[in-house]
Amino acid sequence: AQSVTQPDIHITVSEGASLELRCNYSYGATPYLFWYVQSPGQGLQLLLKYFSGDTLVQGIKGFEAEFKRSQSSFNLRKPSVHWSDAAEYFCAVGADTGGFKTIFGAGTRLFVKA
Amino acid sequence: GAGVSQSPSNKVTEKGKDVELRCDPISGHTALYWYRQRLGQGLEFLIYFQGNSAPDKSGLPSDRFSAERTGESVSTLTIQRTQQEDSAVYLCASSLVGTANYGYTFGSGTRLTVV
Numbered sequence: 437a438q439s440v441t442q443p444d445i446h447i448t449v450s451e452g453a454s455l456e457l458r459c460n461y462s463y464g465a466t467p468y469l470f471w472y473v474q475s476p477g478q479g480l481q482l483l484l485k486y487f488s489g490d491t492l493v494q495g496i497k498g499f500e501a502e503f504k505r506s507q508s509s510f511n512l513r514k515p516s517v518h519w520s521d522a523a524e525y526f527c528a529v530g531a532d533t534g535g536f537k538t539i540f541g542a543g544t545r546l547f548v549k550a
Numbered sequence: 551g552a553g554v555s556q557s558p559s560n561k562v563t564e565k566g567k568d569v570e571l572r573c574d575p576i577s578g579h580t581a582l583y584w585y586r587q588r589l590g591q592g593l594e595f596l597i598y599f600q601g602n603s604a605p606d607k608s609g610l611p612s613d614r615f616s617a618e619r620t621g622e623s624v625s626t627l628t629i630q631r632t633q634q635e636d637s638a639v640y641l642c643a644s645s646l647v648g649t650a651n652y653g654y655t656f657g658s659g660t661r662l663t664v665v
Contacts, residue, residue: 442592470653479554479641480593482653526592537583537606538654542592 438463438529442541449517450549457512457544459527468530469510470538471501475523483525486510497521522548552576554657556642562663563632571627571660575644582625583654584617585641593641599625600647632664 439462449455461467468487472480484495491503501512510527524545530538555574563569575582584596595609599619610616614632619625629636639661643654 472653472656479656479658480643480654481656485653537595537598537609539595540585540593 438467438531438539440527440529440539440541442525442527442544444544445542446545446547448547448549451519452516455512455514455517455521455546457525457527457546459510459512459541460508461510461527461529462508463529463531465531469501469503470528470530471495471499471510471512472526472528472540473497473523474526474543480526483512517546517548519548519550522546554642554644554655556640556657556660558660559658560661560663562665565634565664566631568628568630569632569662571629571640571642571662573625573627573642573644573657575623575625575642576655578622579644579646579655580622581645581647582619583643583645584625584627585643586611587639587641587659589638596627596640629662632662634664637662637664 441460443458470485471483473483474480483499484493484501486493486503494500499514501510503510524543526543527541528538557572580601582599585593587593597617598606614630617627639659641656641659643656645654
C-alpha cells in the first residue's frame with residue numbers, strides 16, 4: 437500500500453525568500469504524485485502533478501516540484517514566497533491498484549512573515 | 551456544475567442523531583471520493599465511487615457510516631448515531647475518470663460538529 441510522509445508540520449519563511457516543502461512516499465511501483473494547497477476556509481486546490489516524463493514539473497502560482505526516485509521524494513519549491521502563499525500544503529500519492537484512491541500526507545502549514 | 555458543491559457548509563448536531571451530507575460533483579466526472587479531515591490532521595480516505603462499479607468502502611471507519619451515489623451524479627454520506635469523534639470537515643472530490651493520474655477537484659467541505 438502507498439503512504440506519504442510530510443516531515444514538517446509547519447514552516448515559517450519570510451516574504452520573498454525561497455521555499456521547499458518536503459514529501460517522501462512509499463509505493464512499490466511508479467507512483468502518481470500530487471501537491472494540493474488548502475487556503476483558510478477553502479477547499480483543496482491542485483497545484484501540480486507528476487506521473488511520467490520530465491521529473492521537474494511546473495504548477496500553478498509559480499510552484500514546481502521534483503520527483504527523485506532514488507530518494508522517494510517529491511519536494512515542492514517556490515523561488516520567492518508571497519504572503520498569499522500562507523496555507524496548508526498536502527502531498528499525495530495515487531496508484532492504480534485494482535481500485536483507486538489517493539493517499540494524502542498530514543500536511544505542512546506554511547506561515548509567511550513580512 | 552462549474553465546481554464540486556457540498557451542502558450544508560456547516561452542520562451542528564447532537565450526539566446520537568443521524569446526519570446526511572451531500573455532494574454534487576462536476577458534471578461528467580465519473581469518479582467521486584469522500585475524505586474526512588479532523589482538526590489539524592491530514593485527509594483520511596472514506597469511500598470511492600467509479601461509474602457503476604461497486605464502491606471502494608475500505609476507508610469507512612464504522613458501520614455507522616454509509617454512502618450512496620446515484621449514477622454519476624449526487625452522492626450522500628450518512629452518519630448514523632453521531633459521536634463526538636465524528637466532528638470533522640468532510641470533503642468530497644471528483645475527477646474525470648477514476649485513474650491515478652488525474653487530480654481531484656475538491657468541494658469546500660461540510661464542517662460537522664457533534665455536541
